[in-house]
Amino acid sequence: MYLVIGATGNVGSQVVEQLLASGRKVRVFTRDASKVAHWGNRVEVAVGDLTSPETFAKAASGVEGIFLMNGALDGEVFRQLIASAKAEGNPRVVFLSTLFAGFENSPIGRLHKDKEDVIRASGLSGRFIRAGAFMTNAFQWIGSVCAEGVVYNATGAGKVAPVAPEDLAAVAVHALTDASLTSEVFEVTGGELLTVPEQVEILAKATGKPIRSVDVPTEAAVQGMIDAGTPAPVAAAVGQSFELVREGKTAVVKDTIRQVTGRPPKTFQSWAKEHAARFA
């Protein structure tokens, strides 16, 4: 039995699908059971909240592996979660981390690296999926694309190699289930380096509608996040990530998806075609 945290999210939902497809038993963790009703009796449901460690401990009982995410969780609560997982058995923990965890000067990276270190210190077998920028981040553009045909870009000509959640999930499922893998850290990116204007061009072709990219300073993007309800320290941390992208620090392509799964990563073009209707 595998416990999937974030089972209703971009990556976790794909982890569930892929575990089920490989014949594994799955328990999904959610704050809202109605969000996992579509799986019916194909999964066990554990209703709980990561901020209530006792609900997590109950869900972790007797599982052989846990897919865990949510980097923003308070450090002490996270320590309790990991201690309770250990007390409930000896599951392998695959933690969705970020490429920024390998950076010295990234608050977002520190937030994830600290969690990785809690898992390392626990003595549990931990595997860390250090993900590059998700393709699904483009969903954040839906509002301005639909309203104005515009994507506001705070990362200038900086490049990332966007990765599809299903590819991240595929690596995570291998990390959960394949004892022969020896790596502890899996750095996972998509296969092609793209600026935001290049992603926007691909999206415009996929949707068949004109979309422009408009450069904005990082400060404006940070203020926009705060106005939309993001806590100021989180918005500031994300803003610092934008700066790292702008400075070219994230212009890296890793071959992990092909090495672990034997398949090439999904292209942004394919992803954009699959999801074009949402930008209409």
Ligand SMILES: NC(=O)c1ccc[n+]([C@@H]2O[C@H](COP(=O)([O-])OP(=O)(O)OC[C@H]3O[C@@H](n4cnc5c(N)ncnc54)[C@H](OP(=O)(O)O)[C@@H]3O)[C@@H](O)[C@H]2O)c1
């Ligand atoms: N976006 C990127 O470019 C990027 C890059 C590297 C790493 N990451 C990591 O990926 C994470 C986002 O992954 P995602 O896009 O797959 O997630 P997502 O689609 O944003 O979904 C969030 C998930 O977290 C669950 N969740 C949130 N708070 C919870 C709580 N208190 N208790 C229990 N469950 C909770 C939600 O479950 P319910 O609502 O069902 O309870 C939901 O399934 C980030 O937080 C970051 O750590 C992101």
